[in-house]
Amino acid sequence: MILLVQVKKMQVMIFHFKKTIYMVSKKKNWVTEGMDVAHIDNLGKKMQVEKLIYAERKFHDGERERIKRLFNGVRCHWWGPHPEMPKEKILNHSDFHTNELVPWDVAVKGENAVLNFQYEIYKNK
Numbered sequence: 001m002i003l004l005v006q007v008k009k010m011q012v013m014i015f016h017f018k019k020t021i022y023m024v025s026k027k028k029n030w031v032t033e034g035m036d037v038a039h040i041d042n043l044g045k046k047m048q049v050e051k052l053i054y055a056e057r058k059f060h061d062g063e064r065e066r067i068k069r070l071f072n073g074v075r076c077h078w079w080g081p082h083p084e085m086p087k088e089k090i091l092n093h094s095d096f097h098t099n100e101l102v103p104w105d106v107a108v109k110g111e112n113a114v115l116n117f118q119y120e121i122y123k124n125k
Contacts, residue, residue, distance in 0.1 A: 038107035
C-alpha cells in the first residue's frame with residue numbers, strides 16, 4: 001500500500017515493504033542521518049549515514065535572486081582494515097548518491113529484497 005501525504009509543505013510517499021514502513025519524499029530522500037545502510041555492490045558492509053550533503057544554487061527569478069538548497073548526496077562512514085596494520089581498523093568516509101544505497105535491514109534480506117526496494121523507490125521517477 002502506498003500513501004501520498006503532505007508533510008511541512010512537501011509531498012511524501014509512505015509505503016510498506018516487508019514489515020517496515022518507509023517515508024520517502026518525492027525527491028527520493030529516504031535516507032536520514034544516523035541510519036544504517038549498505039552499498040548495492042557490497043551488501044555485506046554495514047555503513048552509517050553521517051550527514052546529508054546539500055548544495056546551494058542561485059536562481060534569478062525576474063528581479064530577485066533566489067538561493068535554493070538542492071540535495072546532492074549522502075556522506076557515510078564505516079570501519080575497515082588499516083592498510084599498513086592489518087589487525088587495526090580505520091574509520092573510512094565516502095560520499096554516495098541515494099540510488100547506490102539501501103537500508104541495512106533490506107540489505108541483509110538479500111539481492112531480491114534490494115531489487116524490490118529499488119523498484120518501489122524509483123518506479124515513480
